[in-house]
Amino acid sequence: MDLVEQDHTSLGELLRSQLGWTPIRIEAMAAGMGARRFHRIFLAGDGPATLVARIEDDRTTTAPAETSLVPAAPAWLEEPALEPLRGFLEDAGLPVPRSHLHWPQQGIDLLEDVGTTTLGDIAGPHGDDRYREACDLVPRLQGLKASPSSIPAFGRHLDRRLLDTKAWKWLHWTIPLLLGRVASSEECERTHCLFGCIADLVEAAPQRLSHRDFKAENLHLAPSPRDSLVMIDVQGAFLAPPEYDLVCLLYDLQVCLEEASAQAAFESTRTRLPDAPDRAEARLRFDALAVARLCKDISHIVHAGRVRGDLRRWHEISRGLELLRRAAERLTPTFPEAQTLTSVIQALTPAAQSADNGN
Numbered sequence: 001m002d003l004v005e006q007d008h009t010s011l012g013e014l015l016r017s018q019l020g021w022t023p024i025r026i027e028a029m030a031a032g033m034g035a036r037r038f039h040r041i042f043l044a045g046d047g048p049a050t051l052v053a054r055i056e057d058d059r060t061t062t063a064p065a066e067t068s069l070v071p072a073a074p075a076w077l078e079e080p081a082l083e084p085l086r087g088f089l090e091d092a093g094l095p096v097p098r099s100h101l102h103w104p105q106q107g108i109d110l111l112e113d114v115g116t117t118t119l120g121d122i123a124g125p126h127g128d129d130r131y132r133e134a135c136d137l138v139p140r141l142q143g144l145k146a147s148p149s150s151i152p153a154f155g156r157h158l159d160r161r162l163l164d165t166k167a168w169k170w171l172h173w174t175i176p177l178l179l180g181r182v183a184s185s186e187e188c189e190r191t192h193c194l195f196g197c198i199a200d201l202v203e204a205a206p207q208r209l210s211h212r213d214f215k216a217e218n219l220h221l222a223p224s225p226r227d228s229l230v231m232i233d234v235q236g237a238f239l240a241p242p243e244y245d246l247v248c249l250l251y252d253l254q255v256c257l258e259e260a261s262a263q264a265a266f267e268s269t270r271t272r273l274p275d276a277p278d279r280a281e282a283r284l285r286f287d288a289l290a291v292a293r294l295c296k297d298i299s300h301i302v303h304a305g306r307v308r309g310d311l312r313r314w315h316e317i318s319r320g321l322e323l324l325r326r327a328a329e330r331l332t333p334t335f336p337e338a339q340t341l342t343s344v345i346q347a348l349t350p351a352a353q354s355a356d357n358g359n
Contacts, residue, residue, distance in 0.1 A: 069182060142242060287327040
């Protein structure tokens with residue numbers, strides 16, 4: 001019995017024993033970049049028509065063999081369980097999928113099915129209202145407070161150590177795996193210096209609750225009767241500067257949002273944030289956080305393609321590099337070290353496009 005069959009057998013037994021429901025069928029959903037697994041469950045009777053099963057993968061896995069250019073990776077910030085954060089957000093009136101069953105012993109959550117249409121599917125002129133709706137969620141998230149002992153997200157932070165891992169990935173994944181060479185000593189020195197400056201900005205900034213992956217793919221348009229945006233994938237939430245979620249949304253690799261629209265949405269939201277950050281300060285932090293976030297995102301896609309053979313998102317690299325160039329160029333007058341990024345992007349872009357075209 002393969003893993004999908006095991007999941008379906010376990011889910012069928014769980015539904016019958018805990019909820020008294022018998023599934024008509026269970027279908028595996030498309031896998032994401034991580035190890036977490038999802039299944040759509042179809043039901044008949046008085047319960048919901050469908051549910052989504054979310055399963056944490058706690059198996060011990062062997063990492064793919066690294067190339068000679070890529071050393072063993074350091075440990076990242078692990079994500080906690082979905083609860084109690086999901087319930088906390090729901091109680092606060094934030095739109096998240098309803099829970100039908102939380103089964104921590106098996107790492108299983110049975111959640112409301114919020115459909116397959118995401119904000120990214122309606123991006124463009126007709127999606128402006130929905131983007132404004134998404135931006136409206138950011139001040140609401142940032143207004144929440146709780147004790148870390150009750151809601152662990154409030155004890156997790158975007159800190160210097162986590163920012164260092166993003167620089168590490170850029171230097172040890174993106175540059176070697178796209179250019180076929182290790183990063184030079186100058187590239188390493190200037191990149192680490194830049195990320196040190198970014199860490200200084202982050203440490204001095206207000207700390208507010210952030211979704212952490214607040215992008216179009218994680219904002220679903222729930223089917224009727226709700227017909228509103230619903231946040232999924234909330235378990236990674238942490239405290240970060242007020243601009244963080246807006247960076248995730250407006251500088252999203254998967255959506256070609258016009259720069260003017262992105263900046264207008266940022267400015268209109270900035271004044272409504274609980275901290276109402278100064279315009280110049282907020283824009284500096286936006287660019288600094290965008291550099292850190294984009295370096296990480298691009299690196300993950302490059303690593304997935306080159307090391308794991310997963311090329312599903314490879315086409316996003318070119319947009320990511322373009323967004324990174326914009327942010328780095330705006331950041332350079334304040335942090336000259338950012339110029340090292342714009343210099344290497346000139347070589348990385350054609351390398352990524354050549355690979356995308358199969359050359």
